[in-house]
Amino acid sequence: MSNLLDIEGLERRELEHYLELAESFAEVQTRSIPKVPVLRGKTVVLAFFEDSTRTRMSFDLAARRLSADVVNFAVSSSSTTKGESLRDTVETISAMGVDGIVVRHSSSGAPQRITEWTDAAVINAGDGWHQHPTQALLDCYTIRRRLGSLEGKQIAICGDIKHSRVARSNIAAFTKLGAEVTVVGPRTLMPADLAAWPVRYSPGIDEIIGDLDVAYMLRIQQERQGAPLFPSVREYRSLYGLTRARAERLPARALIMHPGPVNRGVELDPEVMDDERTVVLDQVTAGVSVRMAVLYRLLGPGQFDETSKPPETSLAELAASTASSEPVGESPAAENVTSTDSASGEVATSFDALTSEVAV
Amino acid sequence: MAERERRRTPPYGGVFVARTEVLDVEAIGRAVRRMAHEILEANRGLTDVVLVGLQTGGIPFAEAIASALLDIEGVEVPVGKLDVAFYRDDINLRPVLPEAATEIAFDLDRKVVVLIDDVLFTGRTIRAALDALIDQGRPKSIQLAVIIDRGHRELPIRPDYVGKNLPTRRDEAVNATLHGVELGEMTKEGGR
Incomplete structure (x- = not known):
């Protein structure tokens, strides 16, 4: 078996x-x-x-x-x-x-x-x-359905990489299928051995958002952190959240993904949830x-x-x-x-x- | 069915070696045309008639019969594709994988469904197809058209339209495409 x-x-x-x-x-x-x-x-x-x-x-x-x-x-x-x-x-x-x-x-x-x-x-x-692993499979499936293939696609995974099993599975699956992955987030939310991962690191989302095929936003997992690793939720949103202003800079072909459940107004602005590029329900x-x-x-x-x-x-x-x-x-x-x-x-x-x- | 049977009967991934050609491309064209006429005759026209080909061997024949019907009667008959992998009864006996997804873009309720496959052998694929079809709707009737009937039925299933009756041994294999029908054997990979 x-x-x-x-x-x-x-x-x-x-x-x-x-x-x-x-x-x-x-x-x-x-x-x-x-x-x-x-x-x-x-x-x-x-x-x-x-x-x-x-x-x-x-x-x-x-x-x-x-x-x-x-x-x-x-x-x-x-x-x-x-x-x-x-x-x-x-x-x-x-x-x-x-x-x-x-x-x-x-x-x-x-x-x-x-x-x-x-x-x-x-x-x-x-x-x-x-x-x-099934989260990674369903995300790959959603991307393939929408974009045809993952080969050569630019994918940013943004948020708490360190505490995220979704990030670990998805990075493995995305890179195996030929996508290029950049992880985004404050250093405190990055794993210590990041250099060994098959990804690039960008401390901010604004530098890369214009070239993305997929913006994959992770949930801030309050329950998986001991002490808070960033000063405030409001600051997190302004630096890393996919706000309406940032969504406007994201290419029209790109997808906005999130493994759910979404903290509305933190990782994704409520308006962005209704954006036609947002495929959260397709993922489900x-x-x-x-x-x-x-x-x-x-x-x-x-x-x-x-x-x-x-x-x-x-x-x-x-x-x-x-x-x-x-x-x-x-x-x-x-x-x-x-x-x-x-x-x-x-x-x-x-x-x-x-x-x-x-x-x- | 021939292709499916071939890949799923040990030796898996064996190679088909043709011995004789049973039908050539012209003969298949004539058989397809005759079957189209028979479908027309038996149903007194094409009212409510739809064609459903079995993935993957039956699809080209379903399309060929549809285009013959268009030619003869000037009516475009809807063609669907059916995969029966999830309905097979030999599921625990050998590997079963879906060939390609089912695509039936029309309602089956109260329709006359003509199921089309390349080779009729034990009848088990057709039994599975009947279950699969009935999960999709309630047709008025279901008829069966096959290009080759090679015998060795294990279930009480008989075709309504047959391209050619071909007596075979159980261990022989039949390869049916629009380009020709060949009778031969399966050998282990690298056999020739």
């Missing part, structure tokens, strides 16, 4: 394959009955250990439109609040016989660890500061198609792989492997994942450990 954990692990060909597959699912969504029977009999668990409305709904709809059964795992009402470890939770879920687990977790690397505890396909729906629509493509590829018959087995075999193997697996000692990394739900300092530590491996 394969997983979708990050964009780095995908080759350009695979990325493009997901985007092409999403075209077929976009058509399904335009029908009067927007549902196809491909994942009939498959069960998908949405395990969101961190709050999310739109991503969870999007995955939920995507799975249902493929005729899969969907189980929502709500952390607030679950046994994690009674002190169960992540590993026990995951092993319990997979013992019930599920085919896919969609995971959101506040700790970077949690989905990677989860793959070691289950034979179900694991789909990362956002982990800490690390990755949000694309999200369902792209997630259908991901679920289809990982849980369905969507890959050309002669070694892929019918589900009966993998379920039997699952039973066998859970029965025979020797207990794996809790490594320090596992401790990190299970114990850093809210402490942001430790999250940062585990992420740094991860980036050095991933080498963005």
Whole structure:
């Protein structure tokens, strides 16, 4: 069973394959009955250990439109609040016989660890500061739909790069598909190892706005910062926000994108939200198609792989492997994942450990 | 269907090696024209008739029949494209990928739908196509036109319009395009 954990692990060909597959699912969504029977009999668990409305709904709809059964795992009402470890939770879920687990977790690397505890396909729906691969796919899809291709396009990603999993995934995906990415924002919101990233850095947005094909504005994530990293929201808007005046300098062909939810009047002025170049709602629509493509590829018959087995075999193997697996000692990394739900300092530590491996 | 079957039957990505030509380009032209006449005759005209080709092998034939109908009757018949990947019953048995998106830009309700494919073999593609069509609307009736009927049906499905009946062995392969129909075998890649 394969997983979708990050964009780095995908080759350009695979990325493009997901985007092409999403075209077929976009058509399904335009029908009067927007549902196809491909994942009939498959069960998908949405395990969101961190709050999310739109991503969870999007995955939920995507799975249902493929005729899969969907189980929502709500952390607030679950046994994690009674002190169960992540590993026990995951092993319990997979013992019930599920085919896919969609995971959101506040700790970077949690989905990677989860793959070691289950034979179900694991789909990362956002982990800490690390990755949000389906967001990157839906953004690439939206750009391809509007601009034809990403090859040679000038894309600025503006805002809190350091704390953003969206930035990390999108930079990887955009550059793999041939776009040139510039990150914009105050130095305090840039990662320490920025020099190693395949991007240019511009301290201000005004210098480059006239040449952009895509202005990608990130949300200021108050909840992911410890101490404030810039003096005030008002100052942030005047220096980095896409105000009406700045939007006028953006080329007519360009797109204005935002992963949502938008802080109106901070990253985007309310008037800019209604600009015809703003594709925020197209991104949301694309999200369902792209997630259908991901679920289809990982849980369905969507890959050309002669070694892929019918589900009966993998379920039997699952039973066998859970029965025979020797207990794996809790490594320090596992401790990190299970114990850093809210402490942001430790999250940062585990992420740094991860980036050095991933080498963005 | 021939192209689809070829890519999805082991050895995947095998090479088709032609042994004999069954129909040449003129013969296909004549068959397409005759089938157009039969469609006209059976439906007493073209009122409410629409054509739907199966992605991807059926599309060129659907377009050829549409242009023959325009030629004979002077009526432009709507042509749609249908992909059946999401409706196949062999989904757990082999890889299934969509060929290209479905494009049906007209309402199917109360229409006479003529499904068009290149090669009719087991009938499973057509069964999937019937499910896919019915999810899109409620046609008055559905008819089936195929260029080659090669036998070996596994389901109670029969074509209404046939270009040519071609007796084959199960392990043979048929390649049907507007340029000709060939009978041959699939070999592993690098076979020739």
